Amino acid sequence: MSERRKAYPFDRFESKWQRLWDERQLFHVPNPGEAGFDSTKPKFYILDMFPYPSGAGLHVGHPEGYTATDIIARYKRMRGFNVLHPMGWDAFGLPAEQYAIKTGQHPAITTRENVAKFKSQLKRIGFSYDWTREVNTTDPRYYKWTQWIFLQIYNSWFNPETNKAEPISSYRGADPDSVRLAYVAEVPVNWCPELGTVLANEEVIDGRSEIGGHPVVKRPMRQWMLRITAYAERLINELEGLDWPQGIKLLQRNWIGxxxxxxxxxxxxxxxxxxxxxxxxxxxxxxxxxxxxxxxxxxxxxxxxxxxxxxxxxxxxxxxxxxxxxxxxxxxxxxxxxxxxxxxxxxxxxxxxxxxxxxxxxxxxxxxxxxxxxxxxxxxxxxxxxxxxxxxxxxxxxxxxxxxxxxxxxxxxxxxxxxxxxxxxxxxxxxxxxxxxxxxxxxxYKLRDWLFSRQRYWGEPFPVVWEDGQYRKHRALNENELPVVPPELEDYKPTGTGEPPLGKAKDWIRYSDKATRETNVMPQWAGSCWYYIRFCDPQNDRRFVGEEPERYWMGGENNETRMMNDEGMTKHEAGNSSFVIGHSSLPRARGGVDLYVGGTEHAVLHLLYARFWHKVLFDLGHLSKPEPFQRLVNQGIILGEDNQKMSKSRGNIVNPDEVIDEYSADAFRCYEMFMGPLEQMKPWSMRGVEGVSRFLARVWRLMMDENQAGEWELSPRIQDIASDKSQLKLVHATIKKVTEDIESLSFNTAISQMMVFVNGFTNVERIPVTAMRMLLVLLNPFAPHLTSELWEKVGAKFRVEPAEITQQPWPSHDEALLVEAEVEIVVQINGKLRARLKVATDASEETLKAAALALPKIAEAITGKEIRKVVIVPNKLVNVVTN
RNA sequence: GCCGAUGUGGCGAAAUGGCAGACGCAACGGACUUAAAAUCCGUUGGGCCGUAACAGGCCCGUGCCGGUUCGAGUCCGGCCAUCGGCACCA
CATH class of the missing domain: 3.90.740.10 (Valyl/Leucyl/Isoleucyl-tRNA synthetase, editing domain)
Known part of the structure; x- marks a missing residue:
């Protein structure tokens, strides 16, 4: 198997194109005001849930959603959008710390290695991320702002009169500490002795820790809490306007209860x-x-x-x-x-x-x-x-x-x-x-305040000190004291008493003669609560996000020019004609991320916390819209070949690297999409990958021949000739179907249509180069390497501008070319198919009726019966109802 | 227990209320080949009738039962099964 010849020589060009895309910064999108920014284009912010870079590397579940968003990102670019499509790392968290406990290796090192591995794996799949915007939650330049956001929360309260967060200075009561959105409470918490930490309610499943499945007991401890309950009403009400799956909205509503x-x-x-x-x-x-x-x-x-x-x-x-x-x-x-x-x-x-x-x-x-x-x-x-x-x-x-x-x-x-x-x-x-x-x-409300501290090492330290002796009075640090960097430690082990590991860093704790540092750290959710904001302006060291980039990428509510552009963009030369197809079904931005794709497992955790933070920051005037994610789509889980959940113990894990080695990155991408509807749970099948890879090889061989010397060269079948009528119809039917299917995220049927297209051109002796170019453009978002390579080969003989396929405009179809002179009509008797009939398109109802009743089979069948009714659907069917 | 999703060939799946099974996999047959692989061509839901063989025809079929409709995989009502979430929330 391994020595079998590749179906097509993808190994010769996939890494080449990945390198070229990098070198040419093809997917870098500038911010307003930066060099190369095109303000005439509408924006589209398409986001994946960024991964925790574990030591195990990527599995095939990750790239499912990532491939879907990549297709849309590439498609939207071709449709003339400024596309923000970033990736980063949710890198604080237990596994790196557990590894540190075992080996003594600093979590930062483990994290760096894992990030490098994940990144190279993602790059191998050919995703078009703007890597200049990469963020890492464990980077001090990032968590400085996570801490800054905590300060905003700490320094504000929820005013029930105005129904929003306000600076704590506007509070007129006696004890501001009693109303802060971040507060300290002695509360019975979920203490997990095994992990040596407390956990949020959301992290406890059936009395056991979500991670590791260790027993959890109730125990009163001094903890930082975030007053998310103040937002319960708004978190429910403002779900209304979001384009989220109903089920997820319901899950959140029930959780808030x-x-x-x-x-x-x-x-x-x-x-x-x-x-x-x-x-x-x-x-x-x-x-x-x-x-x-x-x-x-x-x-x-x-x-x-x-x-x-x-x-x-x-x-x-x-x-x-x-x-x-x-x-x-x-x-x-x-x-x-x-x-x-x-x-x-x-x-x-x-x-x-x-x-x-x-x-x-x-x-x-x-x-x-x-x-x-x-x-x-x-x-x-x-x-x-x-x-x-x-x-x-x-x-x-x-x-x-x-x-x-x-x-x-x-x-x-x-x-x-x-x-x-x-x-x-x-x-x-x-x-x-x-x-x-x-x-x-x-x-x-069932919703409880968010228990926000963890007795761990590998997390964001709180920007808080305690004054007047230990644990008396908390005071927030100033902004200019950020970031608070965690201390180096010899020993990362939990103390077992509930005293966090940071307690061991005696020098670090000592803030001044009369103040000591808070030793708890923030939970992993903190970093992921706002990463989508940071992507808008990741290098900014003066603000958590620049005002203008935030307004541009998260602002939504397209202005007139944008609307026009969205429509106008579809108007491109398509084959021999131009025609504007129906408007996009991807929603117009109403603010926030335009499309967010990720797993259902975050339905009530990440998605609720992020909405909460977003609203606080919005109330305080730091953001322009109240909701972070306008449209949400959940990809389904990918099962193993045995129809079981993928797991190490079942031995049914599929490693993307191996699939790519054998079948190509393009085949991997296309198969992930061809398996079935994005949102559905579905089992992996290597046979299926092979089938899709055969399709890509057919595309290759449609345009390339292997000569005597075993070298591939452009096939002489590809010629500068006009498509015939049926070919033109096929081209335009494919443009229509692929466009509509991408818009509705039905990637599987888009690929089917392209298969039909390729089948239609198999064994054709003289292939019109225009038809092939059209196929390459349509297939490009799905199989960017193959189509780039073929585009280049075809372009070498038949010149075309621009030379880069990713910069081609997306075509539109001509509806007139899809209409046949004759259509086949189905003739039914009492709803059962009895005959077929060829008539001129748009034949009148009378003509249809007469023609149908004149058919020998029909005439025979209705002899001696009373015709009670004749149902006629033009261009479709005639149904004769008798008794 | 409550809430939600799903149920279509041997398998992954398609189907604005209008020809169920597009496309792919698997299987089978053929072409090419010394042979195989690869590739290309064809067949493929079940049952029955028909013919020398083709052709052709009929019936059944989208988890189950009922309803609406000229017509239901699709809409409505009631069940069943699988998966996911919540679960003493007063």
């Missing part, structure tokens, strides 16, 4: 205090027969009676030991303990017992609930376990039993709201509660 209801105050019997409970069903208030508070609730200490203390203490200790996994285990029975105290149900003034149970979570709502066993599954289960009373207060509208009915019905046994529908009842009782000072309308 908005629910509307009421907070109700329950007076504690014999105490001058009350417990506030959140509920989405205030209409069931009369059914509340007990109260449950979370074990960690602050009022527990106050209300528990003498005789109940031992039981409560024991219960609290027991729940504290539980992992999240155990606590969330639904299959297990509910647990809880009576506090000894009672509260008053404000609706009916009844005394109800207060229980303590871990099915109530401290982190959601108020950490206390009113138990309504008749109309809530969990409360019902709890009530049955501990023999608490039930009260039915909602009458189901159907035949369901009232006990355990959780839907909306009619309120009953509830004097204030009897007879009302649940929706009406909710409104009325909430108004009643507000009126009597027993509660108020409230909205709650």
């Amino acid at each position: 908005r629910s509307e209801g009421a907070e109700i105050n329950f007076q504690i019997d014999n105490h001058d205090a009350h417990i506030t409970a959140f509920t989405t069903r205030p209409d069931t208030l009369y059914g509340g027969t007990f109260l449950v508070v979370a074990p960690e609730h602050s009022l527990v200490d106050l209300i528990v009676t003498e005789e109940q203390w031992p039981a409560v203490r024991e219960y609290r200790e027991r729940t504290a030991c539980k992992s999240d996994l155990e606590r969330a285990d639904l299959s297990k029975e509910k647990t809880g303990v009576f506090s000894g105290a009672y509260a008053i149900n404000p609706a009916n003034n009844e005394k109800i017992p207060i229980w303590i149970a871990d099915y109530v979570l401290l982190g959601y709502g108020t950490g206390a609930i009113g138990g309504v066993p008749a109309h809530d599954e969990r409360d019902l289960e709890f009530a049955r376990k501990f023999d608490l009373p039930l009260a039915v207060v909602v009458q189901p509208t159907g035949n369901e039993p009232a006990i355990g009915f959780t839907g909306d019905g009619i309120a009953m046994n509830s004097p204030i709201i009897n007879g009302l529908t649940s929706a009406e009842a909710r409104k009325k009782i909430t108004a009643w509660l507000e009126e009597h000072g027993h509660g108020k309308r409230a909205i709650n």
